[in-house]
Amino acid sequence: MSSLLQSLLDPKKSWLASLHMKTLTNRLRKYGLRYDDLYDPYYDLDIKEALNRLPREIVDARNQRLKRAIDLSMKHEYLPEDLQKMQTPFRSYLQEMLALVKKEKEEREALGALPLYQRTIP
Numbered sequence: 531m532s533s534l535l536q537s538l539l540d541p542k543k544s545w546l547a548s549l550h551m552k553t554l555t556n557r558l559r560k561y562g563l564r565y566d567d568l569y570d571p572y573y574d575l576d577i578k579e580a581l582n583r584l585p586r587e588i589v590d591a592r593n594q595r596l597k598r599a600i601d602l603s604m605k606h607e608y609l610p611e612d613l614q615k616m617q618t619p620f621r622s623y624l625q626e627m628l629a630l631v632k633k634e635k636e637e638r639e640a641l642g643a644l645p646l647y648q649r650t651i652p
Contacts, residue, residue: 551620554619555619555620558617558619559609559614559615559617559619560602560608560609560614561598561599561602561603561608561609562595562598562599562602562609562613562614562617563595563596563599563617563619564592564595564617564618564619564620564621564622564623565619565620565622566592566622566623566624566625567592567595567596567599569624569628575647576628576631576632576635577624577628579631579646579647580624580627580628580630580631581624583627583630583631584623584624584627588623592623631646634646
């Protein structure tokens with residue numbers, strides 16, 4: 531990625547990226563979500579594999595956050611203000627495992643080995 535593009539996407543260097551991150555943070559806090567919760571395991575099988583490798587407690591917490599967000603959305607409500615302040619929308623739990631899965635997939639392809647999973651997305 532070019533340095534110009536990186537500087538445009540870095541919230542510390544670009545006011546527009548900073549504004550986008552602030553807006554996204556506010557929206558995620560209203561529903562009690564984290565950014566990693568937005569990844570769809572049916573969109574990318576690497577995400578599904580990464581979620582399968584995470585500890586059950588982390589996946590259960592993710593599912594609870596998603597259920598709560600869906601419930602709040604259906605009711606046209608937000609989390610109470612005091613709970614919104616406690617949220618950590620950009621605290622990652624999936625990125626490290628996802629990077630590991632993608633690295634393993636690339637290594638398997640480079641070595642000509644069978645992929646981690648044989649199925650395709652429905």
